[in-house]
Amino acid sequence: MIEKSPILNFVTHAILLAAAFAMCFPIYVSLITATMPFERVAEVPKPLWPSDQLLVNMAAAWKKGAFSTLFMNSIISTLIITVGKIVIAMITAFALVYFRFRFRALAFWMIFITLMLPLEVRIVPTYEIVSNVLLPIQRILEWTGLAWLIQTLSGVRVVLKLSLINTYLGLTLPLIATATGTFLFRQFFLTIPDELAEASKMDGSGALRFFWDILLPLSRTNIAALAVIMFVFGWNQYLWPLLVTTGPEYRTLTIGLTAMQPGSDATADWNVILAGALLVMMPPVLVVVLAQRWFVKGLVNTDK
Amino acid sequence: MIKRVVFEDRWLPYLLIGPQLLIIFLFFYWPTGQALFWSFTLEPPFGGDAVWVGLRNLTEIVTSPVYHIAIRNTLIMSVATTVISLGLGLIFAVFADRGLRGMIFYKTAIMWPYAVAAPVAAIAWQFIFQPQIGIFGIVNQWYPGLWNPALNGAHALTMVIIASSWTSITFNFVFFLAGLQAIPNNLVEAAAMDGAGPMRRFFDLVFPLISPTFFLLLVLNVTTSFTEGFGIINVMTQGGPGNATQTMVYKIYQDGFIGLDLSSSSAQSLLLMILIIAVTLLQFRFVERKVHYAGSDKGEASE
Numbered sequence: 001m002i003e004k005s006p007i008l009n010f011v012t013h014a015i016l017l018a019a020a021f022a023m024c025f026p027i028y029v030s031l032i033t034a035t036m037p038f039e040r041v042a043e044v045p046k047p048l049w050p051s052d053q054l055l056v057n058m059a060a061a062w063k064k065g066a067f068s069t070l071f072m073n074s075i076i077s078t079l080i081i082t083v084g085k086i087v088i089a090m091i092t093a094f095a096l097v098y099f100r101f102r103f104r105a106l107a108f109w110m111i112f113i114t115l116m117l118p119l120e121v122r123i124v125p126t127y128e129i130v131s132n133v134l135l136p137i138q139r140i141l142e143w144t145g146l147a148w149l150i151q152t153l154s155g156v157r158v159v160l161k162l163s164l165i166n167t168y169l170g171l172t173l174p175l176i177a178t179a180t181g182t183f184l185f186r187q188f189f190l191t192i193p194d195e196l197a198e199a200s201k202m203d204g205s206g207a208l209r210f211f212w213d214i215l216l217p218l219s220r221t222n223i224a225a226l227a228v229i230m231f232v233f234g235w236n237q238y239l240w241p242l243l244v245t246t247g248p249e250y251r252t253l254t255i256g257l258t259a260m261q262p263g264s265d266a267t268a269d270w271n272v273i274l275a276g277a278l279l280v281m282m283p284p285v286l287v288v289v290l291a292q293r294w295f296v297k298g299l300v301n302t303d304k
Numbered sequence: 305m306i307k308r309v310v311f312e313d314r315w316l317p318y319l320l321i322g323p324q325l326l327i328i329f330l331f332f333y334w335p336t337g338q339a340l341f342w343s344f345t346l347e348p349p350f351g352g353d354a355v356w357v358g359l360r361n362l363t364e365i366v367t368s369p370v371y372h373i374a375i376r377n378t379l380i381m382s383v384a385t386t387v388i389s390l391g392l393g394l395i396f397a398v399f400a401d402r403g404l405r406g407m408i409f410y411k412t413a414i415m416w417p418y419a420v421a422a423p424v425a426a427i428a429w430q431f432i433f434q435p436q437i438g439i440f441g442i443v444n445q446w447y448p449g450l451w452n453p454a455l456n457g458a459h460a461l462t463m464v465i466i467a468s469s470w471t472s473i474t475f476n477f478v479f480f481l482a483g484l485q486a487i488p489n490n491l492v493e494a495a496a497m498d499g500a501g502p503m504r505r506f507f508d509l510v511f512p513l514i515s516p517t518f519f520l521l522l523v524l525n526v527t528t529s530f531t532e533g534f535g536i537i538n539v540m541t542q543g544g545p546g547n548a549t550q551t552m553v554y555k556i557y558q559d560g561f562i563g564l565d566l567s568s569s570s571a572q573s574l575l576l577m578i579l580i581i582a583v584t585l586l587q588f589r590f591v592e593r594k595v596h597y598a599g600s601d602k603g604e605a606s607e
Contacts, residue, residue: 020413125335236421
């Protein structure tokens with residue numbers, strides 16, 4: 001603080017209170033509504049204080065949305081995405097920084113360009129490939145005439161098909177590639193003194209040993225920061241799980257919840273739906289609030 | 305950029321880099337190629353090989369009136385959300401940077417909405433804006449029929465803009481706060497000693513110093529606003545009423561998955577991709593400038 005100025009302090013508090021209010025407002029409304037019995041949802045003017053039905057409504061939402069399965073699915077797919085992204089980002093960055101090999105620059109740029117191809121603009125063809133991940137091999141066999149050759153020689157028609165629709169792999173694999181994570185670790189590895197690699201080489205350790213014993217422990221804070229961001233990212237996925245899951249077995253929570261929402265229907269059981277919304281947002285909110293320091297670090301570093 | 309000390313291994317680097325390359329080949333480059341192929345061809349309705357139609361899909365979509373509405377809505381939403389969330393993020397951060405007591409409370413209150421998924425937030429906003437029983441619906445008690453996003457396109461667009469601005473304020477707030485806290489205290493103190501008041505200090509000193517952050521955020525906000533908003537629109541309006549909230553991204557989804565018109569959907573993907581690449585290249589110029597501005601430690605943004 002530069003100067004003591006009671007007026008400015010007052011204005012600061014007033015504005016920050018307004019900011020906190022604006023940011024918490026929709027969630028506060030959800031919380032209040034989620035505590036109401038159904039008869040009081042349509043009450044006007046709106047009640048400001050909670051009633052006592054929160055747990056009842058949450059239980060109702062849990063049952064209505066079959067949240068037991070969906071919670072499991074969300075947890076599994078979020079963990080695969082988080083761990084997968086961190087592992088992929090680290091090993092890619094390790095190869096880019098600590099090895100000299102052919103096509104290194106090409107690989108770097110191939111990863112970089114993916115930043116310009118967000119999922120939203122390639123949803124339909126990505127869906128097609130997830131419904132048959134062997135499609136490229138099939139096409140290559142057809143183009144090169146190998147498929148024809150095999151068919152004429154053995155009489156077997158080559159049809160390769162492996163669908164990832166309604167699997168955890170299909171839910172997570174297309175989201176695991178990470179240009180930003182790769183660059184985060186690359187940037188970090190570049191700041192690590194060369195002497196460390198030199199010393200471990202002199203002591204006779206190989207590349208993997210160096211990675212495991214030196215780089216990994218040094219990367220702990222970066223891993224934590226990235227993990228917080230990726231957990232939130234994974235948990236809040238919406239468009240992709242909407243496409244690759246067709247039934248409740250592999251659906252995630254965001255999909256299950258939005259399937260319950262009634263449009264702008266006034267007579268819907270909003271208290272139950274908003275109680276469900278609170279359940280869905282709870283895990284990532286807890287992570288962000290409890291790991292705030294890493295959250296800020298991760299957000300600022302990955303999206304630079 | 306590479307280390308002076310490197311490890312020698314013939315196969316290991318390829319093994320390490322392989323998984324990521326395989327994934328981006330399968331799920332980024334192959335689909336992009338497929339989208340390009342579909343944009344210039346038509347699939348015959350009764351099977352058979354795709355027919356090359358050149359630019360027909362593109363001209364068809366560019367001249368379609370619904371697409372013009374989608375472009376217009378995308379631009380309106382993009383500008384409005386960027387202005388609102390950038391402006392409020394900056395204001396909140398400037399005051400939070402004053403470091404008064406209770407700051408941890410305010411910071412947490414402003415930050416945690418980042419963890420709320422857009423479609424989940426959209427449900428809460430849907431309830432708030434519900435014309436009969438929502439909080440905002442109270443205006444209908446005073447003047448019946450004043451507010452109805454289910455029928456009035458402008459209302460629906462406003463509602464979607466408010467919801468998506470709310471979801472992106474935190475991101476800007478965190479970046480601005482980090483930028484503000486990186487300003488050395490003695491600079492601001494020196495200005496105060498010279499008699500510059502808080503307003504003067506902000507406009508003549510603080511804002512110029514965080515302007516690289518500002519430009520970076522500006523471009524990031526614009527790029528993401530082209531592609532995001534799917535969750536909010538799909539939950540709140542599905543593009544309606546009567547295309548009033550139809551956007552370029554939502555139309556790609558609708559035409560591709562609901563209309564099953566692969567050629568048109570891919571042509572739109574191609575157009576949006578060009579737009580995003582253009583803006584990203586612009587962004588890269590700003591990032592470069594920022595790197596020069598900030599000094600040498602982050603100077604290896606490009607190979």
